[in-house]
Amino acid sequence: MTLRRLQVLLTGTSSDAHTWNLMYLQLALEEADHDVTNLGPCVPDDLLTEACVRFRPDALVISSVNGHGHADAARAAAAVRCDSRHDALPIIVGGLLGTAGDPNADHAPALEAAGVTAVLEKGDLPELMRLLAEIRAAAARKLEGVR
Template sequence: MKPAEWAARHRSGPLDVVVTGLPSDAHTWNLIYIQLLLEDLGHTVVNLGSCVPEDEIVESCCKFQPDLLVVSSVNGHGFNDARPLIGALRSRWELAGLPAVIGGKLGVSGGRQDEADELMRAGFDAVFQDGADITAFESYVGSLPREVER
């Protein structure tokens, strides 16, 4: 897409959200739960599913132009898989400002704050550790602007 096509994009109303698992995570129940939660909040969701390759996530975000990317992990490898993904997203000019969050079981040693901090430094806008109250995620989503301009 040309930059002028992106600049002309205006939206008012519900958010368009892409929900995805990571390449090494075959779990789906978490993705369905997040999809249903977001839809209950009035948003439109594209669920890419589980075991999604990094390049497919990036290209899907370019294609769908979401207002938010939600990455979920259950298997404990989220921390390792997420760092290259966020790097790939942030390297694309058209995705540089895309709000991206990750949540779930991000490491096999439990929810370590240093891992969450590193993911934030790498480019995620929010990290929701396993066991976090779902209202924190709902509050984050609710804080995003309904009018998006890129």
């Protein structure tokens, strides 16, 4: 089975200025043998949707820690899902998505309704890697099927 490198598009949300979360995730993803395009912080939704068309990523990872992530990521995911070319694109969101309660778990249903595939906690890096490994194996199986 040929395991090609995954193209991962990594982005902050439109209101979120935090940068080290993105740098950390980029390095961790590259160490796991993925190709990463890091759009950086404060990415408007239209720039994100354009990047999805331009880079045709295998997975989109959205990181937010400023507390507005639940609203920003829902809006961004809905914008990406407006284009049917991205129907099958896995959208994984994580970080610190709100400021009260158990924010990631509490907001997960609304985020999933907006088109997010998986909502992860800030400590869920191993789960992120597991999901990406699954996507990579599925892509390899699809490629073998075509041959």
